[in-house]
Amino acid sequence: MLTSLTLNLFLLLLNLLRPASEVPLVLRPVAPGFGPALFSITAVRDERPGRPAVALLLPATAAAGTTTAAQPVELRNGTAAALQQFATATLPAATTGRYPITLRALDLQVRETPGPNGAANGTIALHMAFEWRNAEGRTSTLTEYRGAARYGRTRANRAVVETALSQAVLGGLRHFNGWLTTAAAHDIRLATAVQPTFRYDIRQTEPDTLFYDPARPLAWADFTGMPRSKGQYAAAVFPSFGYRTRPRVSQGVVVLDIELQVYVVRTSSWVAEGQRTAYNLNHEQRHFDIVRLVAERFRRKVGPDSLTVADYQSILGWQYLDSFREMNRLQDQYDRETSGGTDATAQNRWNQRIATELRGFGVIK
Structure with missing residues (x-):
């Protein structure tokens, strides 16, 4: 049975025989060489397979009879913390960064081999991904960076390793800032808001389509369809509306240009013989006006x-369908309450109601 003194002597001898652990490498802040930074590194994830030691360095001395095998060396405080501290200290401090970025370390390794006259030759391999979570909670890997570097050093001078590694990491940050500077103008993943703009198609160049224009109301010449021989209506018009979008990204905002089309198809519109009166034309014009009112509400x-x-496209589509149903309900209500235009009193109420709403939306004065 070992005594306490014997056990302590045994442990001391064991520690003396064990190779001394290598002092961790330090990523030291360097001048960034760019600015302003459009981003900040708010988190770092070490995603290297197996998370091995970052470096395999040759020992400082290679005396006769000693091993020359490279020894594992870590970054001080661990890979994730070291990269975080380096980015925080290195990125220009004049801005907090518009984009908070998570840096994913996919590969980071330093490997040394013996060089001439006892020197060490090193290679650095670096693979990083830059991830952003926008205000809506959507996470995107924006871009990745792969870098490589070489260096040579005397075995006693480990500062060369730290400098080369720091410059390699800085190269990744510099690359990402350049990428972000260009991509922010057009990459929809970087957008933080949607700004819709609207305009109405008022062309009068289509032979069969009349687009709504307050300055160009319906005329009987627009009713080119074959009239029905029987029925309760003196005339019929079938207005509708649609939209076209053209998204573009400008300074982190999706500018959504929306062109609204309120229209009547001439060949689907007809008037019965002997019914081309101003009263009947007014009734059909109000059908057209109702669609314009629905389009204004849709806006x-x-x-x-x-x-x-x-989801701006799906939200836009859902709101359009809801407005389309509203349009059909209003058209049915209008014809029902005016008895297809034959109830002059009800027609007058609808005339006033529609005109008031058109003025409220600024469509007419």
Whole structure:
């Protein structure tokens, strides 16, 4: 049975025989050489397979009879913390960065082999990914960076390793800032908001399509369809509306140009013989006006606060379908309450109601 003194002597001897652990490498802040930084590194994840020691360095001395095998060396405080501290200290401090970025370390390794006259030759391999989570909670890996470097050193001078490694990491940060500077102007993943803009198609160049223009109301010449021989209506018009979008990204905002089309198809519109009166034409014009009112309400449903970067097209489509159903309900209500235009009193009420709403939206004065 070992005594306490014997055990202590045994442990001391064991520690003396064990190779001394290598002092960790330090990533030291360097002058960034660019600015301002459009981003900040708010988190680092070490995703290297197996998370081995970052470096395999040759020992400082290679005396006769001693091993020349490279020894594992870590970064001080661990890989993730070291990269985080380096980025925080190195990136220009004049800005906090518009984009908070998570840096994913996919590969980071330093490997040394013996060189002439007892020197060490080193290679550095680096693979990083830059991830961003926008305000809507959507996470995107924006881009990746692969870098490599070589160096040579005397075995006693480990500062060369730290300098070369720091410069390699800086190269990744510099590359990402350059990428971000260019991509922010057009990459929709970097957008933080949606700003819709609207305009109406008022062309009068289509032979069969009349687009709504307050300055160009319906005329009987627009009713080119074959009239029905029987029925309760003196005339019929079938207005509708649609939209076209053209998204573009400008300074982190999706500018959504929306062209609204309120229209009547001439060949689907008809008037019975002997019914080309001003009263009947007014009734059909109000059908057209109702669609314009619905389009104006649709505009106000899809403001900046209602659209998200991730789903603005689906939100726009859903609101359009809802407005389309509203249009059909109003058209049916209008014909039902005016008895297809034959109830002059009800027609007058609808005339006033529609005109008031058109003025409220600024469509007419």
